[in-house]
Amino acid sequence: MTVIYFVRHAHSHYTADEYNRPLSDNGFKDRDRVTKLFENKMIHVIYSSTYKRAIQTVEGIAQEHHLQVNIVDTFKERTLSNKKIMDFDDAIRQLWSHPNFAFEGGESNETAMERAITTLQKIVLAHPNDNIVIGTHGNIMVLMMQYFDIQYDYSFWKKLSIPDVYQLTFQNFVLVDVQRIWKE
Known part of the structure; x- marks a missing residue:
C-alpha cells in the first residue's frame, strides 16, 4: 500500500503574487501543528506545489524527517483566469458545476485534474509501499480526490479547513481508503 498525505497549505494573506505569497503568523502556528501531526509517522518522501505557502506548510515535516521538499x-x-475575478466563490461554483468550462486564461476542472492526476499517478507507482506527503491547495487537492470518487465535490471543498490533512491509501493506483487526520 502507498499512503499519500495531502496537506492543504496553512493560512496566508491574499496577494496577487500566487507563487511568493507566504504564510501569515497564524499560518506558521498551524504549520507547527501540522509538523507535530507527522512526528510519529514514517515519511519516505515529500512533494510540494511550487507556491511558497504550500512549501512552507510542509517544510517542518521535511526538517523533522531529514528529507528534502521536492x-x-x-x-x-x-x-x-488571467482576468480579475470579482466573486471568487461564484467563480469556483461555476467551475465545479461545469467541469469542462474555463474562464479566460484559466483552467477547467477537467484540465486541472488531468495535470495533477498524471503526476500523482507517477508518484504513487514510483513509491510502492511508501508514505508520501504532498503540500498542495484546496481546489487541486479535491479535484485529485474526485478523480477516484465523485463524492469529493464543491460541497466537500467548501467544508475544508486551512490547513487540512487527508490520508489516502492506494493499492497500485486504486484508492482503497480516505481519512481526514487534521484536528481543528
Whole structure:
C-alpha cells in the first residue's frame, strides 16, 4: 500500500503574487501543528506545489524527517483566469458545476485534474509501499480526490479547513481508503 498525505497549505494573506505569497503568523502556528501531526509517522518522501505557502506548510515535516521538499509545478493551485475575478466563490461554483468550462486564461476542472492526476499517478507507482506527503491547495487537492470518487465535490471543498490533512491509501493506483487526520 502507498499512503499519500495531502496537506492543504496553512493560512496566508491574499496577494496577487500566487507563487511568493507566504504564510501569515497564524499560518506558521498551524504549520507547527501540522509538523507535530507527522512526528510519529514514517515519511519516505515529500512533494510540494511550487507556491511558497504550500512549501512552507510542509517544510517542518521535511526538517523533522531529514528529507528534502521536492517541488512539483503540477500540484500548484488551479488557475482561475488571467482576468480579475470579482466573486471568487461564484467563480469556483461555476467551475465545479461545469467541469469542462474555463474562464479566460484559466483552467477547467477537467484540465486541472488531468495535470495533477498524471503526476500523482507517477508518484504513487514510483513509491510502492511508501508514505508520501504532498503540500498542495484546496481546489487541486479535491479535484485529485474526485478523480477516484465523485463524492469529493464543491460541497466537500467548501467544508475544508486551512490547513487540512487527508490520508489516502492506494493499492497500485486504486484508492482503497480516505481519512481526514487534521484536528481543528
